[in-house]
């Protein structure tokens with residue numbers, strides 16, 4: 122039995138998060154809104170209309186193209202892709218065809234196993250979305266809200282070799298899109314759509330075999346599962362001596378099975394021609410330079426810099442650069458703290474991230490500012506408060522909006538390090554628990570932790586545990 126490798130390419134459609142649609146002033150995002158409420162004569166293709174290109178669409182697409190290391194073309198054209206479908210009121214889609222906005226490009230995927238997979242794209246173009254149809258009670262209903270919503274289409278080369286790599290591509294692409302603020306990139310809301318082309322071949326063979334196309338996956342989990350299922354089906358098919366047919370498959374998320382949609386037709390004759398109602402897109406060099414000047418450092422560059430500059434483990438750097446605002450939060454906190462960066466990273470990853478996950482907020486929305494975090498860590502460092510008080514302070518700052526120092530003062534959370542007071546609490550604990558004292562004295566020294574806990578409780582968490590332990594040892598030795 123020969124070993125097989127999978128050859129996977131992804132076709133992605135990215136909904137740009139501009140305020141308005143690509144060729145009219147209708148609101149672009151209609152998620153959750155009643156059907157046919159964000160429409161006008163332009164996006165519904167009424168006779169006599171003229172499209173006007175939204176500059177923000179070009180700006181976001183150029184930003185993305187540059188982050189994908191693609192070559193931005195000084196001149197590109199819009200084309201009409203003619204086909205008849207009920208959700209396409211003009212009878213054609215305005216897209217870009219042979220002269221797209223950008224050519225070439227790639228995205229690197231650092232894989233958890235330690236290698237990096239480079240995924241190429243041939244081109245990147247902008248286009249308008251079509252509407253939606255749905256069947257209800259034997260009728261076909263059409264919602265035109267999505268007509269004219271701006272999309273970027275990117276098709277990858279056949280560079281991915283496993284379902285995990287395909288999932289990783291979408292994870293990294295989503296990260297990049299949100300980082301650049303060009304798309305909400307939410308697969309569940311179809312801001313990011315992904316079809317997969319899958320074929321297999323024996324390892325060592327360079328030719329390509331017939332591929333199938335998987336459509337309608339709307340989460341990264343589904344994408345991975347659908348591709349894996351299809352790879353296994355193709356291997357079974359080939360091992361049974363049967364051919365692979367070029368099907369289009371649909372992922373049924375509930376049943377977790379692939380269903381055949383139709384045999385893949387040869388490419389339809391779309392009769393492309395340059396859109397006569399729109400001028401070519403000229404990218405002005407000065408405009409582009411100004412736009413790209415503000416482009417943030419890219420996620421993978423920042424990840425590498427975090428390990429280099431702050432000496433963070435790759436694991437920390439990866440998590441802290443998962444989201445742009447979190448990475449900025451970290452750097453501001455490190456500067457404000459002025460001490461060991463790893464210590465800031467630990468507090469962020471253990472405690473602040475949990476707060477973010479529980480609240481669904483992003484780091485930039487927190488009332489607990491990076492300066493507050495730095496202050497709390499310093500208070501712990503200089504012994505003003507103990508660690509558990511520090512951790513509870515995080516929540517208190519977040520819920521009250523007050524500074525850590527104000528809360529420590531108002532609630533007198535300062536650590537009790539008055540030796541006389543703690544000594545009397547220790548003595549009290551020993552008097553109250555004669556059995557444990559006897560057990561300790563007869564050799565059960567592990568009870569020390571229990572005694573310390575008892576005294577900490579009496580001090581309502583404010584005693585310095587080191588001091589408590591020392592005093593207890595002293596008293597028990599008597």
Ligand SMILES: [Zn+2]
Nearest residue numbers: 145147161164
């Ligand atoms: Zn409109």
